[in-house]
Ligand SMILES: Cc1ncc(C[n+]2csc(CCOP(=O)(O)OP(=O)(O)O)c2C)c(N)n1
């Protein structure tokens with residue numbers, strides 16, 4: 001079965017999942033947290049008939065202080081760098097137990113959830129192993145707030161060029177992060193898995209349908225979700241969704257899918273909004289000069305054009 | 318394939334995992350453990366064991382996947398050695414904390430540096446305090462039998478903790494030994510199917526691995542400590558049942574000619590067979606010497622050991638791991654701390670032996686007996702068989 005044909009019920013405004021929140025309220029995320037919003041939408045798309053595996057990070061800590069839990073499906077947290085490996089074991093177990101008549105007679109998606117640090121840095125090896133081993137019912141969701149937020153806003157390899165963090169601070173000899181954001185979706189796609197997508201909480205139906213497709217495909221799927229963090233980005237809490245929208249329209253975080261190796265851009269931005277509009281609300285970019293913005297825009301545009309190129313040469317059909 | 322067979326000990330362990338009908342095996346190759354997991358991969362590939370073999374990309378992931386699999390209700394096995402155990406260390410500590418009954422065989426090999434392949438106990442001692450039940454096998458039969466017993470003990474709802482079995486690398490893992498291979502019906506009588514009391518289940522969701530604020534962390538750790546101590550009851554019960562079904566008796570602590578011994582040597586693992594031969598030879602010369610072997614290391618079998626040492630004037634403790642910067646080895650420390658408040662007053666000496674694959678000989682044990690009877694107030698353990 002191709003990822004393109006994976007059967008799932010599309011979420012629309014009409015049949016939007018009703019009933020109580022799957023991520024129970026009462027968790028401790030900051031006001032306006034875009035990562036909690038992204039997680040809420042991911043879980044709403046999935047319902048409760050799956051097994052969740054969380055990596056250590058903001059979303060794990062703020063939802064699971066003993067004796068309380070926000071998770072209404074079976075959930076396990078083991079450590080920071082190994083959500084993919086734990087999920088591999090869970091996935092194998094559910095399949096074997098079904099085969100041996102000791103489990104449930106249904107397909108059980110196993111969904112690993114981790115931050116950008118738990119994915120692109122310390123968890124990359126475990127993730128690569130899991131993607132390469134081609135676990136049948138395996139979904140990996142990276143909630144990317146572009147730094148180690150849980151430990152106080154340190155840089156990760158997914159922190160964008162020139163963003164200021166507590167370990168890539170601006171100073172007399174530094175203009176902030178001096179490396180470009182690691183391209184995690186491309187790394188995931190390089191494993192030849194059936195489904196890779198980027199998503200954003202500003203486009204909630206698109207996000208939820210990508211998660212549903214990811215859970216429906218046979219074989220590993222990777223979804224990279226932009227997750228604005230007002231606290232770490234030094235941004236007003238009411239701007240999380242707006243910043244997520246601007247990230248897409250300015251091309252710095254394009255929404256696209258890779259289905260069985262074919263590309264599709266979901267929100268094309270032929271006439272991008274100025275990057276400066278995206279940067280302006282965020283204190284982590286306060287130090288950027290016009291020249292800096294222009295320099296970054298050149299790279300952002302060339303990355304975007306490469307994506308357009310791929311989508312034209314290898315369209316989803 | 319039941320009955321009396323000649324078999325590589327590693328293969329015998331793999332056969333025990335097959336007889337246990339394990340569901341998930343997650344492992345990464347490292348010498349001298351490899352033969353065990355290669356054989357398991359073969360058994361799965363040949364359809365002789367209906368399990369998922371996860372060829373993980375590291376030992377850290379081997380233990381992570383094992384934790385996930387066991388939490389989801391699968392009977393789970395892994396094996397490693399030395400650097401592999403060191404790499405999985407973080408996860409070795411998490412498994413007992415989550416109360417997942419994984420069974421792990423450690424083919425003991427020295428820890429780097431210098432990098433070495435030879436056998437000692439420095440790998441397993443690095444996870445001494447992690448909360449696993451820990452056994453040491455003496456020979457091939459015991460390796461096979463204890464692997465079966467490990468599943469039953471780990472999965473007992475009263476225990477629900479991971480169990481680790483140490484086999485001396487090469488000296489056991491790479492040796493062909495005669496073993497009595499149990500048949501499947503006997504094993505099925507001994508080892509019921511794994512029925513976890515809690516597991517990751519879509520029909521009955523639970524959260525595992527919540528974070529503990531200071532008002533509950535200490536309580537959770539205390540509960541683990543008590544559970545590990547009381548697991549000894551289950552160990553003894555499982556050994557009794559094992560004896561009833563298979564006719565082979567195991568105890569947490571074994572003794573050999575120790576009843577009237579003035580000098581008692583304490584050892585673990587395969588060198589105990591050499592030690593027994595040495596004891597016989599020394600007895601022939603009129604020395605009152607005996608051997609006490611720890612089969613169970615965690616929980617530490619306090620009562621059994623004190624009972625075994627009750628008549629001894631001299632206790633010589635053999636250690637195969639250095640606690641660098643400390644005058645005793647781990648077994649030495651343990652014995653001294655146990656004895657010091659017990660009312661017994663033996664002269665305790667401690668010896669480092671067989672590090673990094675150095676041969677352990679009968680002559681070593683004879684030397685140890687002499688020193689144990691001669692040296693008083695030993696401050697630091699003595700290196701035996703090490704060149705100046
Ligand atoms: C092995 C290990 N190293 C470091 C840490 C400390 N730590 C916990 S969460 C975290 C950062 C998490 O960052 P990310 O994955 O991006 O998630 P976020 O909190 O940003 O959502 C770090 C460094 C840890 N728990 N374990």
Ligand code: SF4
Nearest residue numbers: 029030033035058229
């Ligand atoms: S620090 Fe950022 S990601 Fe973490 S809870 Fe607060 S807003 Fe959300």
Ligand SMILES: [Mg+2]
Nearest residue numbers: 115116147149
């Ligand atoms: Mg982050």
